[in-house]
Amino acid sequence: MDYFLNRFYQCYDSIIRCISLITTESSNIPKAQVILSVRDGEEDGDGWVNLKIKIDGFTEFIGTSIDYYKNEVLSDGIKVGFFDDLVYLDFEPFTDEPEAIEDFKKSKCLLIGKDIFWGTTSYSEKC
Numbered sequence: 001m002d003y004f005l006n007r008f009y010q011c012y013d014s015i016i017r018c019i020s021l022i023t024t025e026s027s028n029i030p031k032a033q034v035i036l037s038v039r040d041g042e043e044d045g046d047g048w049v050n051l052k053i054k055i056d057g058f059t060e061f062i063g064t065s066i067d068y069y070k071n072e073v074l075s076d077g078i079k080v081g082f083f084d085d086l087v088y089l090d091f092e093p094f095t096d097e098p099e100a101i102e103d104f105k106k107s108k109c110l111l112i113g114k115d116i117f118w119g120t121t122s123y124s125e126k127c
Contacts, residue, residue, distance in 0.1 A: 007041045010077035014038040018127035019066045032058040032111045048123040057114025087116045
């Protein structure tokens with residue numbers, strides 16, 4: 001996870017393009033997907049790309065509403081934590097150094113699930 005956070009500068013000043021919750025008939029495993037526009041340390045000149053983050057086994061969303069965060073600038077970046085076999089993906093951290101579940105649960109925008117995956121695509125302002 002350190003490689004991920006360092007490559008994308010902990011997503012400081014990135015932009016949430018969309019958050020979606022996905023369920024399909026072919027899979028009974030709920031998923032969440034977030035698309036961010038971020039600076040990529042592996043692109044020439046720290047160019048911008050879209051970062052797709054998927055949470056498999058999605059269990060909880062804490063926040064106002066999913067649509068509320070569209071085009072939200074993440075001035076404080078993101079925080080990621082692992083507790084009790086779950087991943088906590090925090091888009092509005094309560095603290096700079098979250099140490100426990102309680103710190104993550106104070107977030108204004110948090111996704112919780114079993115597994116996290118990510119990939120990049122060309123920069124786009126669309127979701």
